[in-house]
Amino acid sequence: MQGLSSRAHAFSVEALVGKPCKRMKVSEGHESSSAGDTGSDTSIFTGLHEYPVSQTKKGGSAPRGPEETSCEPQRQTVRSGAEESDADHGGENKPKENDCRPDREVRVELQGSELWKRFYEIGTEMIITKAGRRMFPSVRVKVRNLDPCQQYYIAMDVMPVDSKRYRYVYHSSQWMVAGNTDHSCISPRLYVHPDSPCAGETWMRQVISFDRVKLTNNEMDDKGHIILQSMHKYKPRVHIIQHDPRMDLSQIQSLPAEGVHSFSFPETEFTTVTAYQNQQITKLKIDRNPFAKGFRDPGRNRGVLDGLLESYPWRGPLSLDFKPFTIQLQGSLGSPTSGVKSLLPLSSSSSLHPFSVSALSCQDAALHTLTLPLYGKTSVASSPSTSPLPSRAFSSLGVDRLRGLPPLAPITDLPLLSALQGKKPPHYRDPCLHGSAGSSPCLIPLHSPLGPQGPSLLPHLSDTAGPYCLYRYSFPLNPQLTAISRHAKLAEDTTDCLLRQSPWHPTTNHCL
């Protein structure tokens, strides 16, 4: 389980199997090294029971100077080394189950500190929007030395680092002070972790993630997001709040007067923006945030087609522009009975791959022909998919159904018949066209030459006769070409696929 995002899990599973009020051992790895170690992926802070951090300023104005929050980065070095290992072994002590006073200072470690530092070195920017935007990276912490039996709230807020307004100077790639904050008195919002309240033991057992926090620049926000001003510098704080059963903290909107430990981490400082200023930040965000994968530089992990091109020797004739091209892929066929010939004169290498892709590449016709095998063995369907592509990737390209082609028996087979008759293949559903007597929308048996270039192509296909059924899939040039290549990839993974034996009329080019 990732963090505490699902409260239900915490209750229903992990909490249930855990032994209550028994300190769990957490992996503590490198923390016994110097806490300020920049090579560490965590930052450790200890909180003092006597209030290490300044109180929340209710409805107050922004602090005047940097570091007014009294939980200083320097505090980071207060505890380390020896006491750290003390704590490690102290975890074996029997916790005082009825005594809810923690036996040592509360400690909080920032998770993903390494990533935060990567951003911090460039100058972290966080987008804020009217609707609210998540932070990336998000604040994730591990807490230690809580009383396992005590109930705690854990919350986060975001404090101004100073009362300056900033602007980004492109040519120097730097943030410069651009003025002072107009002190709009917005009471700072406190984000209470959704798992609150929770026993110390449960909190300590896992990473506490604030990834659902959203930042907004909408002062009228009514969704509980944290309200910030654009072009200002901020730093998140994490608060560990002892639950006082006498008080209903379920609706706390500001920190209580006592029993609060607060922590912050220098590398989490960021500047709010409505659009990224520093392109290095953009790049790093795109590179690390899974939701931005669509923007990633394809250089590293290019399209499957590219991968195929590189992994096969026949690269030559293929190109991605409008020029004519031919692909002839080659794979090991499991069945000696499937006699596959080289289908196209343009192909150079030996041709045993179970499908071929060709283009009738008049410059703008974008009409392609795909000869694909019909999977003749059931093992195809049940073989574990080794494709690195999620199947969803096909969806967006609109060619999922190519794969939906079922295993078939020679000719009396119902799915084949339905395909030949222009019905839907079994797995295909199209609610828009449902009920019409339409044909299979994506897999269409090839009946005749397609255009000017068709005849020059088809003889090569038809004279191979018997062992395969030719299907045609037409698609616009580039995106679907990728799709085709993905099918190539699939076929490649399916080493036991067979070409379908289905009748092919050599002169009419009809698939019977």
Place this chain on the structure above:
Amino acid sequence: MQGLSSRAHAFSVEALVGKPCKRMKVSEGHESSSAGDTGSDTSIFTGLHEYPVSQTKKGGSAPRGPEETSCEPQRQTVRSGAEESDADHGGENKPKENDCRPDREVRVELQGSELWKRFYEIGTEMIITKAGRRMFPSVRVKVRNLDPCQQYYIAMDVMPVDSKRYRYVYHSSQWMVAGNTDHSCISPRLYVHPDSPCAGETWMRQVISFDRVKLTNNEMDDKGHIILQSMHKYKPRVHIIQHDPRMDLSQIQSLPAEGVHSFSFPETEFTTVTAYQNQQITKLKIDRNPFAKGFRDPGRNRGVLDGLLESYPWRGPLSLDFKPFTIQLQGSLGSPTSGVKSLLPLSSSSSLHPFSVSALSCQDAALHTLTLPLYGKTSVASSPSTSPLPSRAFSSLGVDRLRGLPPLAPITDLPLLSALQGKKPPHYRDPCLHGSAGSSPCLIPLHSPLGPQGPSLLPHLSDTAGPYCLYRYSFPLNPQLTAISRHAKLAEDTTDCLLRQSPWHPTTNHCL
């Protein structure tokens, strides 16, 4: 906000604006009618402080007979009418803030009772899977007469109705007893609502939804799902548990000995299955569960194309099969300068619609031509979309970018130029092909006749000269045809769109 699904919201927003310990007025609508009213969409139960329901049987075997759970459906009629309205007005009483004894019996109403009853009349089935399956409908309740200041846990479990095994007899569409349960002693799982614990006031303010509950048939489940046996009858129970601050209830796995009110509703009884038995159940699920929308009968809400066909008089020549067809849509053009002529001889009706779709319908060529307007006014981009289709719908058809065509200035415009030069339109991203000098994959300026039928089509286009730019989009016959129709829908919604004024070479058919 829907239910309490986001704890963060409960804390950060709604809870914060609410006045603590003041009973909120909830919409109570028809509840003052007889509680047993079958026409009502809620079922109301009252719980007795003296334990209306049998205790949880820890690790126990299934009950032997039906209705062993003592919270009977019949209890449903205990309270109604007069007291109901009493409670309504009692809501204005000042709650005794320091006295946490509720002033009347706790009441729980099932939300969505009407839907539950629809299922119940057929014989509700719930799929159970190894990974866990949600319930549909899900248990959603409203609670009343809690002490606003008292903290409560609210939980759900699922109790066997009897200890019989059932099988479905298809020819009689009935569930028949097929034997007795083998008493596998799996301790029943308790699903604690993720918002627990929470103040009575907060609970009462909104619908409490158990839609995240998952049912499983995996006895070894470690994800906290509720474990049931297939082909058995069950009924969910809802428990209101007073929070005893002396006890840590955050890890409760069974109901405490006191302070629990339990409720169940006869219409929520269901039979567990691994695959639906009664097709009426399947149909109702598909009809009502948004996640099953893909399986819905398109008869009611068919494809947009169908809708267009019906809403326009020119239906005649269009068909969805392989036959040749022509569409000529007609809309009101904002600009009198855009002289659009009837583009195709096949078109019958008057032709002023800003685009046309035609097919060079050789039986299997599937090469179509789309003439579409370029949106010339910024108001197009900013006009509120009235299309009932989510934009995502286009994604799956692979033609999103058609819409991405930007508003353009006559010819020096960069996006247009890039489009004409075969570059990507501004909004288009294709990571797979990124970096290649490829052309616009989906919007390709029309340069020349496309095939045998091309020349006969293009003269009609080219001699309209000046005011538009012709783009071509090729697509396989059926699915993308729908996509085209969706663009028709978009264009229809965009009443102020303008045909683009861009040069068109009348003899070469090139878009300059």
Place this chain on the structure above:
DNA sequence: GAGTTGGCACCTAGGTGGCAAAAT
């Protein structure tokens, strides 16, 4: 001109029933 906004293509994440193979 600088900063903000809204639309959108492209993702992640995950819920649904259909289907056919597998298990019982």
Place this chain on the structure above:
DNA sequence: ATTTTGCCACCTAGGTGCCAACTC
């Protein structure tokens, strides 16, 4: 013969940066 399982197409829901238009 019945029940279960795994895969899949098709959805919902929502997070991301890009872009053009808007605002000040």
